[in-house]
Amino acid sequence: MKPSLVEILAPRLAALDLDHRLKLAREVIPGHIVFTTSFGIEDQFVTHSIFTQGLEIDVVTIDTGRLFEETISLWEETEARYARRIHAVYPQALPLAEFVAEHGVNSFYRAVENRKACCHVRKVEPLSRLLAGASAWVTGLRADQSQAREGVNLIELDNDRKLVKLNPLADYTREAIVAATEAFSVPVNELHAKGFLSIGCAPCTRALEPGESERAGRWWWEEDEKKECGLHVGPDGRLTRGPAPEDPR
Template identity: 90%
Template sequence: MALVSDGAFIADEWRRLADEESLPGAGKVIVSLGRVASALADSRHAAVGVYVANTADPKALADFLPRLALVDIAFPAFTDGRGFSLARLLRRQGYAGELRASGRLAPDQYLHAIGCGFDAIEIPDDLAAHHGEANWGKALDARSLSYQRGVAAGRSILERRRKASHAKPSLVEILAPRLAPLDLDHRLRLAREVIPGRIVFTTSFGIEDQLVTHSIFTQGLEIDVVTIDTGRLFEETIALWEKTEARYARRIHAAYSQALPLADYVAEHGVNGFYRSVENRKACCHIRKVEPLSRLLAGATAWVTGLRADQSQAREGVALIELDAERRLVKLNPLADYTREAIVAATEEFSVPVNELHEKGFLSIGCAPCTRALEPGESERAGRWWWEEDEKKECGLHVGPDGRLTRGPAPEGSQ
């Protein structure tokens, strides 16, 4: 079988399983409608698709659509167009995953398939040899003005459909229920298998971040582990940075504040001007943390954090996976539903190096001038910017301009 997408033959990353075949240990699988529920429940798979007849009832798919990465519709004959109608119905129901047409289709039907919502066409090898890749490309180039690239709307129908099929809301919806029952190691592994492109984990060397770092390094996952050196870190944090690199034999690269904006800030407000007002403190955080973070995340498709929902009132709504609409990327919080007690137990079990300051009452650790040890009965993040009264104190890494955690639907045109 040959797979056609965007007018060219491409490699097929999916494996179609017959009903008598066992589910493999990993990978992208396409199963029959009768097996789709069990396949979706099997957390070993990076993504699950379903193949259906062109006579399938869309209602039978409705419960599965948010979690299906692909729907493969059969075309038993060149003259049978019922698959086109089914594709239109699925798109009208809001399905944003990949739609594939499989069968004896010809280049003459390509534009109509795209208009109905299909992203790819799978054809038998004999048809691929007969028509050839060039004919599919010509069919795509022959589209009318409304199908052409660069028209007033900004994208062709094909480009809009391909964009919708890879939209991050769909990816979040697919991953969220599959991540929930997994432990940290399996959550990170699944995310790396499913999320394309560069994934970045930013560590501040707190106990949560150390556990995530341990999981990434010991599993050998292709996730960049980076940090932000604000220039005001505790000596204990610097020592842990070095100790962590030695333990895992991996370098943790850092981003630093830009010299000129920092010099201007100190010249205007003084070296510790952040104590004088919330505005001054947030400006300092922006220069020392937020701007360097934007450079670390440049070109990334996903950002991994050590956020927990029970760390503070401001973070109680943190989800395992969500959209950072401000930065237009997927944000994975694999410890969102962990308690501090569970994390402490895990670091002890695996002998993960942790910051010595934790034993001195510093449960949340930031810059040295802005962090103090907790008093009995105080909340976990009460020692951060303790001179401020706001209970929802954040440095700006995880909030938007409105002061709220950055999450929600992706902006129009985001990817």
């Protein structure tokens, strides 16, 4: 059986650092590559690597309409720092208006189903448009971010979206990323210093309490160890899709 692109790249990527992983991916993977940033410290590190190397990888964000002001400020600061525009995709106005009209503006606090529906209209559906036509998707996922993300691979095939998914920080620690952003003067969200280690929409994110895990401040009221917004899970609820036997291209 002919090896897939994922199977070929996986061992080569494992021996490289972030810069060289992104460079190799751009050299080997044909077509349009998209990096989605939420302006967390991991994403800022990846953005720095893409922009300073001048790689042909689009850096795009999903503006949900409920972002922290600090995140918006960082967005502007990052564009100024690298003299590059970070484009955005937005929720579709009519479905969002219908959702709020039916369920209420903060209905996600009342039911998990409402929260997932809100995430879908504000994040998941916009992501599907953002990735349309892309051959590869770069993320800032790390294996040590949560128990649910322990199995994330450096590279895998997203079977649902039929594209390669590259997680170049999968085996990095948060400490290593913090050290790198400090060394390269990468702008980071000021909320990190206030206990917000994982930052999403403002109503759904709080600062961590002492001893809590990194993502405990996300949708904290649900008390669920495997909380995800839907961007990185399939219909079966699994986080990683894994490599397929053959590459679709």
